[in-house]
Amino acid sequence: MVAKIKDVETTCGYCGTGCRLTLKVDEERNKIVDCEPAQSEINEGKACLKGWYGWDYLNDPKILTRRVNKPMIRKNGRQSPLVEVGWDEAVKFVADNLLAIKNKYGPDSIMGTGSGRSTNENNYLMQKFMRACIGTNNIDHCARL
Ligand code: SF4
Numbered sequence: 524m525v526a527k528i529k530d531v532e533t534t535c536g537y538c539g540t541g542c543r544l545t546l547k548v549d550e551e552r553n554k555i556v557d558c559e560p561a562q563s564e565i566n567e568g569k570a571c572l573k574g575w576y577g578w579d580y581l582n583d584p585k586i587l588t589r590r591v592n593k594p595m596i597r598k599n600g601r602q603s604p605l606v607e608v609g610w611d612e613a614v615k616f617v618a619d620n621l622l623a624i625k626n627k628y629g630p631d632s633i634m635g636t637g638s639g640r641s642t643n644e645n646n647y648l649m650q651k652f653m654r655a656c657i658g659t660n661n662i663d664h665c666a667r668l
Pocket residue numbers: 535536537538539540541542566570571572573574575
């Protein structure tokens with residue numbers, strides 16, 4: 524029997540460029556079996572290796588349950604289990620710990636990382652936060668990692 528393959532056009536989620544991709548979906552198995560760069564003004568039928576070949580994780584049935592959907596912290600040190608908390612508690616926890624590290628070791632002991640998957644505005648805020656609030660120029664982005 525020949526598999527029935529459906530084309531599903533989508534936008535690559537790996538970085539902010541926004542290349543269009545065509546996923547080849549086996550309808551019976553509901554699985555992505557291939558991917559090709561689509562024609563668009565953005566990528567003109569081309570894609571980098573991440574967009575072209577980095578799709579197999581999408582077939583993992585546990586993809587949704589493995590995502591972190593709520594804030595979690597380790598309340599009793601690095602070896603303690605992660606527990607779900609509310610946003611207010613999570614933000615206070617991060618702020619208190621960043622302040623404690625800054626006071627003890629200085630602002631240059633802290634480094635921030637922006638993301639190619641975030642908007643320019645979010646990345647701008649990240650570097651502003653690191654420079655104006657933390658007081659360091661230790662800011663980089665994921666493309667260098
Ligand atoms: S450059 Fe690569 S990672 Fe970025 S959107 Fe295009 S295919 Fe995806």
